[in-house]
Amino acid sequence: MTKSIFQETVEQFVLSKDQVQKIINGLTDELVEGLSTKDPKNITQQPSFITRLPTGHETGLYLAIDMGGTNLRTAAVHLLGDGQVGVTMQKHEITHELKTGTGQAMFDWIADCTAGLLKTVAIDMGDAELQMGVTFSFAIQQTAINRGKVLAMGKGFDLSDVMGHDLKDLLEGGFARKNLNVKVSAIINDTVGTLVSHAYVSPSTKIGVILATGTNAAYIERASEVSKYNGPTCDQMILNTEWDAMGKAEYLPQTKYDKEIDAVSLVPGFQEFEKMISGLYMGELVRLALVDLIERNAILEFLGGKVPESLSQRLAFKTLFMSTIESDHSSDHAGVDKVFKTSFGIEGLTPEDRARIFQLIHTIGKRSATMTAAACVALLQKANGSSVNLDDPNEITTIGIDGSVFEKYPHFSHSMMESLIEIMGQDRASRIRLELARDGGCIGAALVAMVSESGGAV
Ligand code: GLC
Secondary structure, eight states, X not given: OOOOHHHHHHHTTOOOHHHHHHHHHHHHHHHHHHHHOOOTTOOOSEXXXXXXXOOSOOEXXXXXXXXXXXXXXXEEEEXXXXXXXXXXXXXXXXXXXXXXXXXXXXXXXXXXXXHHHHHHXXXXXXXXXXXXXXXXXXXXXXXXXXXXXXXXXXTTOOOBTOTTSBHHHHHHHHHHHTTOOEEEXXXXXXXXXXXXXXXXXXXXXEEEEEESSSEEEEEEEEGGGXXXXXXXXXXXXXXXXXGGGOOOXXXXXXXXXXXXHHHTSSSTTSSHHHHHHSHHHHHHHHHHHHHHHHHTTSSSGGGTTOOOHHHHSTTOSOHHHHHHHHHOOOTTOHHHHHHHHHHHXXXXXXXXXXXXXXXXXXXXXHHHHHHHHHHXXXXXHHHBTTTBOTXXXXXXXXXXXXXXXXXXXXXXXXXXXXXXXXXXXXXXXXXXXEXXXXXXXXXXXXXXXXXXXXXXXX
């Protein structure tokens, strides 16, 4: 029997064992290559200058900000010891105007948000300088624990006068313009924040992963392996892998829809791996496949091959809709109807349309979970024998994972674990814990700020 256009489309998103193994091998090669590369275009495997994890006993009050692809969080973090923290946090959406405006406007706004937080928590330290830890969800090339040059920014950011500048100077410039006596004492990537903060509460944590608007991971590497590092001597260090930016055409199983997302993005050819799995792009993959299927009369046939305006806009199909649809367990997939009616004004779906849309969404979500699991395996194997010991049956390795996709996408953690078992076998996989690490950004930044201020790295 010949396959239907629909079947053929969906199957492009199903990964074979061989394809998964190729991803693991390819990522492993890139993890190794990143340790020594001098190529300025290769932003992977960035040293964090953080040489140990927290003990859980750290105490003190710190300011923190966490700048992500969608929101800016400002926080006052009270480290109470015993793995306990008290956090007052405020969240501000970063508008499209801010994302595509001047660096000065962005850093003025960050200073205003910080001033708002200080007012709320009534921190008044007179003339005393306040220390701040900063989590930055973009690539930076660090030169010290509190200094780093901003490298390429994805996630729809296009800021002028920021790339190549030192983040501490940019932030403190904003604070000075707004008369705030705030000094940046630590700058960390969000994955590093996740690793550090989750280790504070769960000491077997050895890897931090973000799966949100973007994706990335941090782990602990032997310093002797990091030949491109030329800072103070140490035995080991947390590395920000920037796995988002990995992924060569030879091993990434890109469909024509993945290629299209890349081609029309702000920076084509950048963050190919991220564009296949993270929250900013998953919904868009669904939309592109749907548009193609509608045009070929292989779904929603009552539309007569015409794509409604509401589905024609780039990024119109949010990853959140995938979560909503997958959370609906009714046998007739009523959730599909709901999303199509309320968000796209499309009514009259047949039971078959609903089942197909559900299947398409489920397959794209599962591919993301499998590819994330494959990337975790590459990292676990790279760290095995140093910070991780996969061969000891008594050793548990925890991967702390933060981000809307991991937290809100139904069964994501379960799907990842299924893939880990398939790849590593039941025994080894049973020693891995996937744990939700919430709000790691601000807490991690506060922890690193605390120790860096007292002269040591975490
Ligand atoms: C992007 C950034 C990276 C960040 C990740 C997750 O890929 O380049 O630095 O960690 O998103 O937020």
